[in-house]
Amino acid sequence: MTRHDALLVDLDGTVYAGPDAIPGAVEALEAARKRGLTVSYVTNNASRAPGEVSEHLARLGLTLTEQDVVTSAQAGAAVLARQVESGATVLVVGTEALADEIRGVGLVPVRTADQDPVAVVQGHSPDTGWRDLAEAGLVLGRESIWVACNVDPTLPSDRGLLPGNGSMVAALRSASRREPQVAGKPAAPLLRQAVERVGATTPLVIGDRLDTDIAGGHAIEAETLLVLTGVSTPADVLTAIADQRPTYLAADLAALENLDAARVDGDQSWHVDVDGTTLHLSATDNAPDDATDRPAQLAALRALCHAWWSTAATGDPTVRPGDRTAEAVVTALALPRAGSG
Template sequence: MVNGLMENGGYAMDLGKKRLFLLDLDGTVYLEETLLPGAAAFFRWAAESGAHVRYLTNNSSRGVEAGLEKMHRLGVPARREEFLTAVEAAIYYLRTRRKAGEAYYVVGTESFCSQLRQAGIDVRCTPDADVAAVLVGFDTELCYQKVEDACRLLFRGADFLATNPDLACPTLYGFMPDCGAICRLIVSAVGREPVYIGKPDPTMIRLALEQTGCAAEEALMVGDRLYTDIACGRNAGVDTVLVLTGEATAADAAASATPPTLICRDMAELLARIQEAQS
């Protein structure tokens, strides 16, 4: 590193110019009820320096209010407007890319379904004949009946949508199946792939840039997954940092078609590099 410039892949990233930090949550900021190393210090630094923070999560199992309450419980002074979730991305997609008034069979938590209904989306709990599409989320309330109903509708010709392709959600004991794994179960039966709405689609990052007035070169996407977090940043044209506290390893990054701009052990190392670049 020279004067805050990080060399990677033949180009330089100036961490000293970053003022919008786009953070994944699970595996990046926390694991279950535990803040990961450096996260608390990073948020203190962001508040003191006036940096913008946005939380970009593909987790559709809970709403923004639940996520906000969790962050406060962990001691993070997050604000509601700082959250951009897979639920909001799904609502935005259904409103802008689908026909008005369509009905959806949702494989998701009651929280997810409730948020969709509050946004005016026609959510069905049975495989009705007029269902236009199956929408799969990270369903921690999954039962086999939902899987069977989804397959029944997809064989009838319903469209196949999903909030995110994440295969595993990190936990303190290891990992649990995420939305992408649930989709793999359905894909193996019906032979069809879903259209994924959340990361790596760049919509959430574009919304964050619009909200904060920051340019792409002033933003930094930080996450633990190459095929969602890092790919999302690359798709949006922003620099990326892979932290090794969740799913991906340094070896995974070296072999990836979507390598990060920078690899850090955790948020603590990232903060140290930012502070050095700004000194």
């Protein structure tokens, strides 16, 4: 951890799922803070104000202030403020928390196209409906500016994956045949705002999604840690494209205690041969006898990723286990199998 001066931590699927903390997350982040690391919470979810988010995190047991929370609503407002004149009207598709951020940068939030907005800003709200999208569609038909706070297609919850802001953005994209500017991850504005706020020079971006958190880290040229507590799966990691590949891979935030052990690299417990798009995985004499051991499984996954990512091969990789231990690991991780179709 001495290589990093700040942790930029995602929330949904990384720190909590719904109202409850993911097991071990609070303890790991508090330990990191006590070791002197700056911890910032950087969320693509634009539905809540920073104060509301910080109160939620404090109830879970985290030590923080409102300034430690950076939301995509703040980033979206900042993106708009650089492009339109102060006092301009902006149609808000989202919560009052997003409207407040628009007011905070000197713009006027409105809810209907009849109020002559010069731009649309769109963030997640569980109450967004057809009428809201219809008003936004009318404004977009005038070639107005369109900023999406984020484009996550799903939102992790304690009940499972729910439609995210990106699904609502997709509806407007289809209707307007336009593309929004994106403020949140994987675009750089949100993470850059977080970096500037704490004055970090070597941040570590942490999250549960390859397509937002890890890609966002690549966008600001920062190292990244993917935790498997939310959206992305082991199979997703293995098949990830270059700009979505994490520096570190772990089951959860407990990896912060020994980050080097989570680096995506070769492992003495596992041997991987690459033959085209087939990865032959076999256990070495150093492999644990118990293939149900989660650390052993993730060590195998890191070894597979390292071997595949080190090649120039194209296509979708599959794994062929070479022994019973490897067979059990491939099954537990639900990895794509060679010859499985």
